[in-house]
Amino acid sequence: MMCGIGRQHEPQDAGGTTSDAVFAALLEDSAEELYEFAPCGYLSTLMDGTIAKINHTLLDWLGLERDAVVGRLRFTDLLTVGGKLYHETHFAPLLRMRGEINGIALEVKQADGGRIPVLVSSVVKHGSTGEPLLIRTTLFDARDRRAYEEELLRGRKVAEEARKRADADRTRLQEALAVLQQSLLPDSLPTVPGMEAAAHYHTASPDRLGGDFYDVFPVDGKRFVFFLGDVCGKGPEAAALTSLTRYTLRAAALHDPDPVAALTTLNKVLHERYTDSGDPRYCTAVFGTLEPDPATGHVAVHLASGGHPPALVLRADGTAGYLPTPGGLLVGVLPDARFATAATTLAHGDTLLLYTDGLTEARIGEDRTSLYGDDGLLAFATGRADRHPRAVIQALTGLLDGFGDGLDDDTALLALGVPARSTISSATRNH
Amino acid sequence: MDVVRRNNVTVTGNPDGPVVVLAHGFGCDQNMWRLTVPALAPDHRVVLFDYVGSGRAEPSAFSEERYASLDGYAQDVVEVCQALDLRDAVFVGHSVSAMIGVLAADAAPERIGALVMVAPSPRYIDDDAYRGGFTASDIDELLESLESNYLGWSAAMAPVIMGNADRPELGEELENSFCATDPEMARVFARTTFLSDSRDDLKKVRVPTLVLECNDDVIAPREVGAFVHDAIAGSTLVTLEATGHCPHLSAPAATNAAITEFLAALR
Numbered sequence: 226m227m228c229g230i231g232r233q234h235e236p237q238d239a240g241g242t243t244s245d246a247v248f249a250a251l252l253e254d255s256a257e258e259l260y261e262f263a264p265c266g267y268l269s270t271l272m273d274g275t276i277a278k279i280n281h282t283l284l285d286w287l288g289l290e291r292d293a294v295v296g297r298l299r300f301t302d303l304l305t306v307g308g309k310l311y312h313e314t315h316f317a318p319l320l321r322m323r324g325e326i327n328g329i330a331l332e333v334k335q336a337d338g339g340r341i342p343v344l345v346s347s348v349v350k351h352g353s354t355g356e357p358l359l360i361r362t363t364l365f366d367a368r369d370r371r372a373y374e375e376e377l378l379r380g381r382k383v384a385e386e387a388r389k390r391a392d393a394d395r396t397r398l399q400e401a402l403a404v405l406q407q408s409l410l411p412d413s414l415p416t417v418p419g420m421e422a423a424a425h426y427h428t429a430s431p432d433r434l435g436g437d438f439y440d441v442f443p444v445d446g447k448r449f450v451f452f453l454g455d456v457c458g459k460g461p462e463a464a465a466l467t468s469l470t471r472y473t474l475r476a477a478a479l480h481d482p483d484p485v486a487a488l489t490t491l492n493k494v495l496h497e498r499y500t501d502s503g504d505p506r507y508c509t510a511v512f513g514t515l516e517p518d519p520a521t522g523h524v525a526v527h528l529a530s531g532g533h534p535p536a537l538v539l540r541a542d543g544t545a546g547y548l549p550t551p552g553g554l555l556v557g558v559l560p561d562a563r564f565a566t567a568a569t570t571l572a573h574g575d576t577l578l579l580y581t582d583g584l585t586e587a588r589i590g591e592d593r594t595s596l597y598g599d600d601g602l603l604a605f606a607t608g609r610a611d612r613h614p615r616a617v618i619q620a621l622t623g624l625l626d627g628f629g630d631g632l633d634d635d636t637a638l639l640a641l642g643v644p645a646r647s648t649i650s651s652a653t654r655n656h
Numbered sequence: 657m658d659v660v661r662r663n664n665v666t667v668t669g670n671p672d673g674p675v676v677v678l679a680h681g682f683g684c685d686q687n688m689w690r691l692t693v694p695a696l697a698p699d700h701r702v703v704l705f706d707y708v709g710s711g712r713a714e715p716s717a718f719s720e721e722r723y724a725s726l727d728g729y730a731q732d733v734v735e736v737c738q739a740l741d742l743r744d745a746v747f748v749g750h751s752v753s754a755m756i757g758v759l760a761a762d763a764a765p766e767r768i769g770a771l772v773m774v775a776p777s778p779r780y781i782d783d784d785a786y787r788g789g790f791t792a793s794d795i796d797e798l799l800e801s802l803e804s805n806y807l808g809w810s811a812a813m814a815p816v817i818m819g820n821a822d823r824p825e826l827g828e829e830l831e832n833s834f835c836a837t838d839p840e841m842a843r844v845f846a847r848t849t850f851l852s853d854s855r856d857d858l859k860k861v862r863v864p865t866l867v868l869e870c871n872d873d874v875i876a877p878r879e880v881g882a883f884v885h886d887a888i889a890g891s892t893l894v895t896l897e898a899t900g901h902c903p904h905l906s907a908p909a910a911t912n913a914a915i916t917e918f919l920a921a922l923r
Binding site for chain 2: 313
């Protein structure tokens with residue numbers, strides 16, 4: 226269009242027959258004809274909405290005769306009820322306040338009951354003294370656009386439903402995981418007569434399924450059993466192995482609480498379960514018994530270890546030392562495994578600490594290249610004033626938190642202690 | 657939360673004058689009163705606000721539960737009155753706000769001393785002998801189109817909300833605030849408004865009341881104005897020569913005259 230108009234100013238260029246034809250076509254398109262047959266609806270109304278002028282295109286869309294519209298209908302009469310409400314609550318007030326409004330999506334009713342989505346723009350014409358005289362309105366056919374919007378809307382709804390389903394699935398999965406997770410660890414530690422116990426568990430896996438385990442439970446009238454270990458791997462596969470390990474050890478302990486016997490049973494079970502599966506899996510574990518002496522209040526500890534880091538004993542006098550269990554084999558790797566045993570006695574104020582290597586293999590230092598290590602743990606434990614199991618676990622929990630992203634493995638901590646004489650708790654008296 | 661900030665409360669006019677609270681209806685915000693304020697300001701302390709979910713009220717204060725009934729909006733009014741410690745204020749409510757004012761006056765009679773109901777309707781849907789102007793399916797159509805077509809809704813309002821680059825003199829901030837409503841909150845307000853039935857509440861009105869109706873209003877037809885007038889004992893009905901639902905914009909002079917006359921008679 227602009228090119229054709231531009232050529233009017235270059236009559237000397239009229240030699241070309243093409244530009245003559247374009248110019249002639251433009252002339253033919255009179256303003257009146259342009260108004261009537263423009264590819265959009267035109268409408269002029271009085272300020273009260275009464276239609277004063279309407280073009281042929283819009284009458285054609287509506288399926289109405291001019292006589293039935295001009296002076297007889299208001300703009301809102303052309304709209305659906307929803308459109309009327311929208312017009313009265315949004316369109317008209319905005320037009321009044323701003324003098325113009327652009328691109329509002331409405332629907333006009335057709336005489337045959339159909340509807341045409343339109344985009345409506347209006348402008349108020351003011352008189353010489355500024356008083357509003359009439360409203361000029363343009364309507365564009367928005368059927369294609371509305372269809373496209375409806376597609377977008379459908380897509381958005383589908384996406385929203387999918388998201389809701391995914392949320393529900395995730396919630397269900399989390400609930401299932403929580404139940405499974407609870408089956409891997411004791412809800413709470415039992416009251417061991419004459420002793421105090423405390424534990425802490427840190428999972429590295431985002432689904433909170435861990436590969437470390439521990440437990441404490443009574444086996445006969447006089448003894449309690451404890452165990453703590455670490456299965457290879459992390460996440461759901463490790464959790465499945467953890468579950469098998471925990472319940473195997475519990476069952477084995479009830480049958481024979483001897484530490485070597487229990488670990489031997491576990492070794493057989495894991496070996497048979499996993500060796501032929503092509504996915505050999507194993508664990509490390511410390512298993513032990515606690516036998517309080519009613520006369521002294523001291524507790525005899527007998528334990529066996531299968532490839533697990535040594536237990537640490539914090540004595541009441543402020544010293545600390547590992548209880549070495551060298552040479553014990555990983556549980557589940559070989560058909561016949563050998564396990565190392567150790568024994569000690571916990572006197573008043575002594576605490577036995579069991580842990581997994583998440584603690585000692587936490588990466589520390591500026592560049593996270595060195596390991597916390599056995600020496601680090603020994604130094605941390607030595608000289609701690611409060612050797613009560615809960616205090617020890619609390620201090621170690623703080624230590625773990627301090628590792629930040631240096632702690633990238635599951636970590637289990639279990640502390641079992643005989644309270645110092647002055648703080649012998651009700652647990653003893655209950656006994 | 658600070659109610660003054662929450663409801664974007666504006667106080668203007670004569671600080672020593674009697675208090676007039678101007679409350680907008682569904683679809684816009686306190687800007688709707690721009691032609692009314694100049695007529696009241698010389699002699700009155702004028703309080704304007706936006707309901708939560710409208711205009712520039714604090715969006716985080718919105719709760720679908722609270723604003724699912726007109727009582728939630730009435731609570732906004734009462735809390736604004738409390739925050740400013742207003743007593744015997746004249747409450748001017750447009751459209752659904754007229755009914756919100758009735759509920760607020762009932763809840764806090766010491767705060768609201770008179771009502772001006774501009775184009776009120778206590779019930780939009782026809783019901784036996786009552787003619788509200790709409791059928792249930794009409795309202796369903798509106799609500800459906802709002803609910804199912806929220807893309808279209810927000811697209812329709814987007815040009816308004818985005819402002820208008822070729823008319824910078826209007827000021828971008830003012831422009832942006834015009835009726836800029838979150839579509840989800842607008843949907844709740846629409847549902848609450850058009851499905852409400854407050855006919856029984858009209859009987860509770862005990863304060864001087866002016867009912868302003870337009871002689872041609874699609875949303876609040878004359879039968880409805882007569883119904884409101886009949887239901888409120890002692891009320892005054894004024895029919896304005898105005899078309900549409902917003903006489904304070906389409907016929908500001910007549911509307912202001914009716915309101916100021918009513919206010920003068922109260923003194």
